[in-house]
Amino acid sequence: MSFLRTWPPRALDLILPPRCPVTQEEITAQHMLGPWAWSATHFIEEPFCGRCGIPFAAEYGEGVECPSCIAEPPDFDRARAAVVYDDASHQLIVRFKHSDRTELAAMFARWIARAGTGLITRSSVLAPIPLHSRRLLARRYNQSALLAQGTAKHSGAKLSLGEFVRRRATPPQKELSREARKRNVAGAFGFRSEVARARFKGAHVILIDDVLTTGATLSAAARTLKRAGAAQVDALVLARVVKGGVGAI
Numbered sequence: 001m002s003f004l005r006t007w008p009p010r011a012l013d014l015i016l017p018p019r020c021p022v023t024q025e026e027i028t029a030q031h032m033l034g035p036w037a038w039s040a041t042h043f044i045e046e047p048f049c050g051r052c053g054i055p056f057a058a059e060y061g062e063g064v065e066c067p068s069c070i071a072e073p074p075d076f077d078r079a080r081a082a083v084v085y086d087d088a089s090h091q092l093i094v095r096f097k098h099s100d101r102t103e104l105a106a107m108f109a110r111w112i113a114r115a116g117t118g119l120i121t122r123s124s125v126l127a128p129i130p131l132h133s134r135r136l137l138a139r140r141y142n143q144s145a146l147l148a149q150g151t152a153k154h155s156g157a158k159l160s161l162g163e164f165v166r167r168r169a170t171p172p173q174k175e176l177s178r179e180a181r182k183r184n185v186a187g188a189f190g191f192r193s194e195v196a197r198a199r200f201k202g203a204h205v206i207l208i209d210d211v212l213t214t215g216a217t218l219s220a221a222a223r224t225l226k227r228a229g230a231a232q233v234d235a236l237v238l239a240r241v242v243k244g245g246v247g248a249i
């Protein structure tokens, strides 16, 4: 009898209430965070390094670069990140990358497009950091491609999918030192064809990735694109490592 009393369910019950991807509490709108996760997420705001976008603790003036960019300039022109890579954003990114929570891409793309204000134009070409085909097969989707698709939608910029490719499978960068990371990704990138390579000639390319750690992957990708004649190569990432937390420099 109890089955009959509860069947059919009310139409509204069929629609899952939106939940915070971190705390799982019910929230009012899809593609948002609950209050705890929202307050724990550190969005990166100016002032930051004019080159790599690492947040500064104080205002040093327009376009000032951080000590590591001055000592060893990266091969990309400018990089900007939406949030600091910390416990809160790590939880979100792990769900996005490894738990098939691809719907998070919509929220992340909004954040990335916002971080790219002043950097993205309608003629920019957004190119995700590619996965090697073997890893793509194992993971079933390239998280950076999802971010690039969403960011293109938000900004009206052009999108390049499958033209800039990873020629060589590289071990994950996670456990490697700064120098080893550089060696690991050297020569890892290329183009699907000569036609694909030609598309980047004279272009303003914006690489899209999920996390910036040392910048070695983005630098290697930027080098390959510049060799193909790209006029400028910037990078937009969801999160970046900031040793010592926000405004450490």
Ligand SMILES: [Zn+2]
Pocket (backbone or CB within 6 Å): 049, 050, 051, 052, 053, 054, 065, 066, 067, 068, 069
């Ligand atoms: Zn810098």
